[in-house]
Amino acid sequence: MLRIVFLVNLFLLLLFAGQITTNADTLISYSIFAVITLILAAIILTLRRRNKTKERGIRTGWDLMWNKLRRNKSAMAGMWVVCGLCYVAILAPFIVPFDPYIMDWGALSLGPESHHWLGTDEMGRDTLSRAIYATRIAMGIGLMAVTLNSLIGTSLGLLAGYYGGNTDNFIMRLLEFWNSIPFILMAIALMAALGSGLFNLILVVSLTGILEFARIIRGDSQLLRQADYVNAAKVMGIPDRQILKRHILPNCLAPIIIMATLRIGETILTIAGLSFLGLGIQAPMPSLGSMLANGQQFLYENITMSIVPGTVILLIVLSFNLFGDGLRDALDSRITQ
Amino acid sequence: MDPDILLEVKDLQTTFTTEDGVVNGCNGVSYSLKKGETLAVVGESGSGKSVTAMSILRLIPEPPGQIVRGQILFDGIDLTTASEKEMRKIRGKEIAMIFQEPMTSLNPVITVGRQIGESLKLHEPQLSSTKIKQRVIELLDLVGIPSAEQRCNEFPHQLSGGMKQRVMIAMALACSPRILIADEPTSALDVTIQAQILSLIKKLQQQLDMSVLMITHDLAVVAETADSVAVMYSGRIVEYGAVDEIFHQSKHPYLDGLKKSMPRLDIEQEELYTIAGMVPNPLDIPSGCPFRSRCPQEMACCQNEPPTIFFSDSHYARCWLYADGGHHD
Amino acid sequence: MLNYTIRRLLLLIPLLLFVSLFVFAILKLSPGDPATALLGDQATEEAIALARAKYALDQPFYLQYLQMMVNFFSGELQSIFYKGNVLSIVLQRLPATLELGFLSLLIAVIISIPVGIISAVRRNSFFDYASMSVAMFGVSIPVFFTGILLIYLFAVILKVLPASGYGGHLWTIEGLRHMILPALSLSFVLMASTTRLTRSAMLEVINQDYIRTARAKGVSRFVVIMHHAFKNALIPITTNIGNQIARMFAGAVLTETVFAWPGVGRLAVNAIFRRDEPLVFGCVLLMAVVYVIINLLVDLVYGFLNPQISYD
Numbered sequence: 019m020l021r022i023v024f025l026v027n028l029f030l031l032l033l034f035a036g037q038i039t040t041n042a043d044t045l046i047s048y049s050i051f052a053v054i055t056l057i058l059a060a061i062i063l064t065l066r067r068r069n070k071t072k073e074r075g076i077r078t079g080w081d082l083m084w085n086k087l088r089r090n091k092s093a094m095a096g097m098w099v100v101c102g103l104c105y106v107a108i109l110a111p112f113i114v115p116f117d118p119y120i121m122d123w124g125a126l127s128l129g130p131e132s133h134h135w136l137g138t139d140e141m142g143r144d145t146l147s148r149a150i151y152a153t154r155i156a157m158g159i160g161l162m163a164v165t166l167n168s169l170i171g172t173s174l175g176l177l178a179g180y181y182g183g184n185t186d187n188f189i190m191r192l193l194e195f196w197n198s199i200p201f202i203l204m205a206i207a208l209m210a211a212l213g214s215g216l217f218n219l220i221l222v223v224s225l226t227g228i229l230e231f232a233r234i235i236r237g238d239s240q241l242l243r244q245a246d247y248v249n250a251a252k253v254m255g256i257p258d259r260q261i262l263k264r265h266i267l268p269n270c271l272a273p274i275i276i277m278a279t280l281r282i283g284e285t286i287l288t289i290a291g292l293s294f295l296g297l298g299i300q301a302p303m304p305s306l307g308s309m310l311a312n313g314q315q316f317l318y319e320n321i322t323m324s325i326v327p328g329t330v331i332l333l334i335v336l337s338f339n340l341f342g343d344g345l346r347d348a349l350d351s352r353i354t355q
Numbered sequence: 356m357d358p359d360i361l362l363e364v365k366d367l368q369t370t371f372t373t374e375d376g377v378v379n380g381c382n383g384v385s386y387s388l389k390k391g392e393t394l395a396v397v398g399e400s401g402s403g404k405s406v407t408a409m410s411i412l413r414l415i416p417e418p419p420g421q422i423v424r425g426q427i428l429f430d431g432i433d434l435t436t437a438s439e440k441e442m443r444k445i446r447g448k449e450i451a452m453i454f455q456e457p458m459t460s461l462n463p464v465i466t467v468g469r470q471i472g473e474s475l476k477l478h479e480p481q482l483s484s485t486k487i488k489q490r491v492i493e494l495l496d497l498v499g500i501p502s503a504e505q506r507c508n509e510f511p512h513q514l515s516g517g518m519k520q521r522v523m524i525a526m527a528l529a530c531s532p533r534i535l536i537a538d539e540p541t542s543a544l545d546v547t548i549q550a551q552i553l554s555l556i557k558k559l560q561q562q563l564d565m566s567v568l569m570i571t572h573d574l575a576v577v578a579e580t581a582d583s584v585a586v587m588y589s590g591r592i593v594e595y596g597a598v599d600e601i602f603h604q605s606k607h608p609y610l611d612g613l614k615k616s617m618p619r620l621d622i623e624q625e626e627l628y629t630i631a632g633m634v635p636n637p638l639d640i641p642s643g644c645p646f647r648s649r650c651p652q653e654m655a656c657c658q659n660e661p662p663t664i665f666f667s668d669s670h671y672a673r674c675w676l677y678a679d680g681g682h683h684d
Numbered sequence: 685m686l687n688y689t690i691r692r693l694l695l696l697i698p699l700l701l702f703v704s705l706f707v708f709a710i711l712k713l714s715p716g717d718p719a720t721a722l723l724g725d726q727a728t729e730e731a732i733a734l735a736r737a738k739y740a741l742d743q744p745f746y747l748q749y750l751q752m753m754v755n756f757f758s759g760e761l762q763s764i765f766y767k768g769n770v771l772s773i774v775l776q777r778l779p780a781t782l783e784l785g786f787l788s789l790l791i792a793v794i795i796s797i798p799v800g801i802i803s804a805v806r807r808n809s810f811f812d813y814a815s816m817s818v819a820m821f822g823v824s825i826p827v828f829f830t831g832i833l834l835i836y837l838f839a840v841i842l843k844v845l846p847a848s849g850y851g852g853h854l855w856t857i858e859g860l861r862h863m864i865l866p867a868l869s870l871s872f873v874l875m876a877s878t879t880r881l882t883r884s885a886m887l888e889v890i891n892q893d894y895i896r897t898a899r900a901k902g903v904s905r906f907v908v909i910m911h912h913a914f915k916n917a918l919i920p921i922t923t924n925i926g927n928q929i930a931r932m933f934a935g936a937v938l939t940e941t942v943f944a945w946p947g948v949g950r951l952a953v954n955a956i957f958r959r960d961e962p963l964v965f966g967c968v969l970l971m972a973v974v975y976v977i978i979n980l981l982v983d984l985v986y987g988f989l990n991p992q993i994s995y996d
Contacts, residue, residue, distance in 0.1 A: 195699070195702055197930075198699055198702075198703070198972075198975075198976060198979075199703055199706070199968075199972055199975070200929070200930040200933040200934065200971070200972070200975050201930055201931075201933075201934060202930075202933050202934035202937050202949075203707075203933070203952075203968045203971055203972060203975075206937075206952050206953065206956060206964065206967075206968060207706075207707045207710045207711065207964065207968050208710055209956060210710075210711065210955075210956040210959075210961075210964050211710040211711055211712075211713045212713070283824065287824075287826055288934070290826050291826060291827070291828065291934060291938050294826075294828050294938060294941070295937065295938065295941055295953050296953075296957070297953070297956065307826075307828075310826075310828060310829060310832065311828075313832070314828075314832050314835075314942065317832065317835065317836060317840060318840060321836060324829075324832050324833075324836070328825075328826065328829035328832065328833070331825075331826050331829065332821070332824055332825050332826070332829065335824040335825075335826075336820065336821065336824035339820065339823060339824050340820065343820075412900055414896055414899055414900060439905075442902075443902045443903075443904060444902065445902070446899065446900055446901060446902035447900065447901035447902035447903075448902060451900065451901075452900040454893060454896065454897060454900075456893050459892060459893040459894065460893040460894055460896070460897045461894055461897065462894040462897070462898065462912050462915075462916065463894070463916065463991070463992065464915045464916055464919075464989070464990065464991055465911075465912070465915065473898075473901060473903065474901040474902065477901065477902055477903060478902065510991040510992070512991070512992050523897070526897070526901065527900075
């Protein structure tokens with residue numbers, strides 16, 4: 019399966035090679051795409067080498083997890099859709115049928131038709147192209163926010179759990195206070211104060227999931243702190259930093275991965291919600307939330323304008339959730355919600 | 356049928372369907388329980404002793420579990436084919452059960468008193484609620500729980516492990532059942548509490564004239580309580596007999612091994628005896644005698660199904676060692 | 685129990701002080717000047733200075749904060765854009781939001797818990813697969829998309845329910861008619877997650893030893909599930925509902941925007957666009973109060989359900 023993906027990748031790479039122009043956007047996409055193809059090649063090579071060791075019958079935890087995941091049909095479907103969406107996001111400049119910013123005054127507020135497959139909006143912009151670009155932006159921000167949020171949350175959780183005592187108390191009380199204000203109010207206040215830029219949006223959204231990460235990782239590292247091998251490492255005089263890096267963090271990886279996957283979907287939902295309110299991604303940049311807000315105004319005339327962005331959000335979030343749920347089941351983790 | 360026999364299990368086979376195949380929980384198990392008698396079923400974990408007991412009350416989860424063969428006769432009814440409604444009348448009223456884990460066997464959100472009173476309410480609907488309350492307090496007194504009246508309104512997490520097991524016993528005895536099935540009632544408890552619980556069960560058995568089916572892996576418990584003993588291995592009974600016969604004239608090498616591995620105070624021992632090897636994988640039980648791979652006296656014929664050899668009316672073993680005459684020692 | 689409640693209520697004070705200080709600090713960080721926002725770019729220097737004095741914008745930070753708090757609770761804090769004082773404007777909008785929230789909570793609980801229980805009991809049946817798929821969609825669909833789809837279906841195509849607006853209180857027929865669609869779309873998120881959680885909690889409880897004990901007593905399957913199992917499953921279900929309250933708030937703001945609902949959420953969003961700082965402050969503070977009180981209620985219910993929690 020991986021080999022087929024690799025070949026498709028190579029094919030697309032060659033196909034789009036001719037389309038590179040001086041446009042910075044397409045250039046960036048192309049280089050990301052090229053990097054992904056290289057990584058795929060590397061993965062295939064290492065997997066082939068690992069297959070040889072597998073013949074000796076050694077099964078690691080990851081192999082078991084993968085076997086379990088592979089049997090879960092909905093999780094696999096989610097995974098493939100996520101992969102597909104990643105491709106769409108990266109390749110957006112190559113595959114959009116129209117420029118999402120160009121207004122066609124001859125084709126205002128159209129329904130689906132042969133030229134504009136999913137119709138146009140009230141300013142004559144192609145809905146499909148805008149949805150593709152919006153997906154690209156949403157996924158980009160979502161990934162960035164979740165990365166930030168898992169990094170901060172995990173570090174705080176590790177520190178709180180490993181050191182315990184006052185560090186723990188301080189960090190957890192701080193986060194609890196933080197959590198006592200519902201996110202939307204925080205977002206409203208922050209957006210009111212900082213204004214609604216892309217950077218501010220990432221900041222606001224990434225601040226929200228910290229507590230969730232910190233709490234779970236804290237619990238795990240509290241348990242691991244008492245493990246015999248950690249005590250052994252301490253007795254040997256290995257510095258705390260090294261213990262955290264070598265012994266505790268790797269054992270917390272599974273919950274981090276699961277939470278991050280589930281969090282991406284949620285973050286994309288949040289961004290769409292803020293954009294819907296007009297507090298998120300600002301016009302003219304296409305965003306799924308504001309496309310929906312726009313579509314609602316023309317609900318009586320053109321339902322496609324609402325259906326398309328809404329369905330795209332649903333698809334993105336659903337596939338991330340399915341994949342995340344599958345991962346959780348496969349890793350048998352105790353995170354339940 | 357012997358009029359004294361209260362419960363008779365005949366050729367019982369219970370299977371579980373798992374992802375990797377069908378597992379025999381117990382296979383061809385037969386035993387009978389007389390009135391007022393204590394029958395102990397002994398075996399390692401996974402030998403099928405609990406499965407047999409759960410099959411009697413039809414408490415095995417279905418699916419994956421299923422009784423595929425055999426009969427369980429109680430009061431002229433075959434429990435394997437009885438309807439759920441008939442079973443509900445028997446459970447708790449005629450046959451009651453206490454479980455291994457008192458810590459988790461009591462519902463954490465319902466008070467102790469209500470949990471005990473529940474079977475009374477179910478099986479003796481004519482009782483008024485004050486009568487039930489009074490009866491619950493009597494029961495708690497009976498099992499030796501101090502300040503019973505107050506304990507009634509407490510939740511399980513407020514009680515110690517031994518107390519919880521006493522509550523479990525009170526719950527089982529609420530409707531004066533004719534048979535008490537005790538599934539490893541003491542293995543989760545401290546040694547001192549174990550002895551108290553066992554003597555409590557023994558005392559109540561005489562007081563209430565019950566039959567007890569004692570399921571255990573502990574030969575000391577057997578010696579203390581049982582009249583007859585069934586030794587199980589890998590889902591089958593390998594030896595069956597009165598308690599004296601089992602302890603003094605044991606036949607099956609497995610039982611010999613078990614007895615030797617008991618720690619003894621009267622002899623200086625360097626190291627405890629252990630039975631070599633492991634219990635066979637239930638998915639892949641070898642043909643013939645399931646114990647043969649661990650048996651010190653394994654013979655070629657052990658690959659075939661071992662014969663059942665009777666040594667007296669009540670004593671038999673399933674082993675090739677005695678195939679040619681039936682007497683030994 | 686009473687002591688605990690009082691202690692929790694007292695704990696609200698530092699919490700709300702923290703929230704208000706935080707919101708105030710954030711608002712002060714904002715680059716714009718509300719006086720300019722109010723008077724427009726063409727305003728004279730004098731007019732701006734006058735406005736700044738009127739809204740105490742020329743005072744040091746802590747005095748501004750103190751003044752704002754005092755003014756807010758005494759009802760003297762004036763909204764910049766709307767007529768009237770912030771407290772009364774927000775309090776006037778609060779019932780609409782609370783009614784909406786209450787109705788959707790009710791819908792969510794009434795539907796999700798039975799569906800979750802049946803799914804758990806008939807595990808792997810068609811009903812289970814169907815309800816779990818719907819629930820998966822439910823947690824993934826944005827509230828505003830649900831809202832728009834409901835409007836399109838019931839107001840545009842079927843024309844049976846009004847598309848937006850507030851029609852009066854929950855207990856009037858017109859009010860209920862207006863409230864059905866927004867409450868449904870808001871309840872969807874909670875419904876989906878509660879259904880999923882009810883199912884998994886019930887599945888976990890059903891395998892516990894005490895369920896076997898109850899069956900060994902001869903209790904019927906129905907009573908085992910409803911009395912012995914559900915009572916235990918309610919504990920995680922309550923926790924989940926408590927955790928979802930914050931998400932309900934976000935959903936309420938969005939729902940109010942979709943359905944042009946005159947509630948606090950929409951007021952807050954409008955206040956941001958109009959740079960009406962006092963009003964943003966008031967909205968956020970009051971919603972935080974409501975949030976904290978709801979959380980306290982959930983905690984009390986939790987303690988009532990779980991005998992292992994003691995309030996000493």
